[in-house]
Amino acid sequence: MEVDCIPFRETGYFSKLICDYLDQKKELIPFFNRFPNLDNFKDQLKEKAANYPVANRKILVNALNGQYVGFQVSDATAEKITLLEQKKTFTVVTGHQLNLFTGPLYFLYKIISTINLSEQLKSEYPEHDFVPIYWMATEDHDFDEINYFNFNGQKVQWNKDASGAVGSLSTEGLDSVMDTFASKIGNTDNANRLKSMFKSAYVEHSNLSDATRYLANELFGKYGLVIVDGDDAVLKQLLVPFAKKDIIGHEPFHKVSESIDALSTISSDYTIQVNPREINYFYLLNGIRERIVKKDDNFYVNNTEIEFSQSELLQELESYPERFSPNVIARPLYQEVILPNLCYIGGGGELAYWLELKSYFDSMDITFPMLLLRNSALLITEKELKKIEKLDLKVADLFLKQNSFINKKIREISNIDIDFSPQKKHLEEQFRNLYQLAEQTDKTFIGAVKAQEVKQKKGLDALEKRLLKAQKRKLKDHVVRMTDIQNELFPNKSLQERQLNFSTLYLEFGEQLIPNLIEHLQPLAHEFLIVKMS
Structure with missing residues (x-):
């Protein structure tokens, strides 16, 4: 293996949020405690102890x-x-x-x-x-x-x-x-x-x-x-004491909301995973799990007729804590x-919402x-590996979106050059001279030169696409085999690990599946x- x-x-x-976290982007430092490497566990041990x-x-x-x-x-x-x-x-x-x-x-x-x-x-x-x-x-x-x-x-x-x-x-x-x-x-x-x-x-x-x-x-x-x-x-x-601070004081609602706002200012590309509620507990009883909400001075369990005053709810929490179910x-x-x-x-997705929680933990004096x-991981069997090698594919290219994957490979294996980049560069050099000429004679022609440049570049793009399409038809068998192996390893155009159940691999590897994974997966990689x- x-x-x-x-x-x-x-x-x-x-x-982007997770990739930036893995890069330990300095703006994200306030949102986590210590980055997971072996040395950092020394201080984490002391703090938790x-x-x-x-x-x-x-x-x-x-x-x-x-x-x-x-x-x-x-x-x-x-x-x-x-x-x-x-x-x-x-x-x-x-x-x-x-x-x-x-x-x-x-x-x-x-x-x-x-x-x-x-x-x-x-x-x-x-x-x-x-x-x-x-x-x-x-x-x-x-x-x-x-x-x-x-x-x-x-x-x-x-x-x-x-x-x-x-x-x-x-x-x-x-x-x-x-x-x-x-x-x-x-x-x-x-x-x-x-x-x-x-x-x-x-x-x-x-x-x-x-x-x-x-x-x-x-x-x-x-x-x-x-x-x-x-x-x-x-x-x-x-x-119980932490649930009281949530239900009565709305502590997590305020702290997590502040963290979400702060994360959003770092990058508009950060997707907020979960939003806090004023009360982050469900009521759990007899086959129901419904949100606890406050209206006026009383508390209600959504979609039921259950109602509590504040003192009744606190007594219920003390007497039956198992009926209070924390949300995400x-x-x-x-x-x-x-x-x-x-x-x-x-x-x-989980780490994205954990990154919203650090200030909430700090306010509760609980170590984050x-x-x-x-x-x-992408698991590739010997049979699949042979297909990849026979098609002369790079495993990293299999992660590309399918259209990009096909186009990249067709350009590599085609017996003619489908990359018009040199022609585009030559065209740009020609138009650079035309811009200089227009600048020296009549500046009003600059717009006309620009329009002509755009038109000719679009023409080259169209020719390139037509040629690529023709080569795809010519190499149809190769394209089919390429996409077959990609679809096999990325079912539903998603990561294998999000689609396959372990039983598929267990049928082939049996009781050795888990020991092999334990031997080769590296948590701090x-x-x-x-x-x-x-």
């Missing part, structure tokens, strides 16, 4: 032990949970939705980045211990985002009427989804292992939260991955309150974690990886 890389900026798939209450460790470990009841816990995971009681132990966290059968391939990359960084930190700081954490987004309620995965270009979908937090959804009906999936993958040893995994996770567990925990534990338990469900009454007790703005703070965490690993862009699978 070989690994190459290209800068994220050159892929064309990452936002001073800021994380020792009492929280016991609460965390008790909650985790309760969450794992009924699951087979690997020795590595059991040891990591026990280590969390000790002051010298810290975490590295990633989070993800409860996508059916893990959803897109990058689910694996997130967790592998987290596992590998934990190992690197242990090598660099042997006096400490580091625990890789997968935070399950059990309280999300957008079922349509998670109820399918892609296999061979088709959706394998779970059709169900759903409301409320997805973690508590019954897995009833997933047996028929399993039958559909099983019919597509054959009966090889690898296919049968996939069927067994799907059945054990989704047919033999009663809710989506337990099913996802089982599956993630099955894939990564031997590496010591610890899975956290934030939908926990014991853990949410720690959130408040959840990161919750995570950092309950975990001795150093670093959050996420995709570009280091932000690491997860590994992204800060570049897009190209992995040639063997």
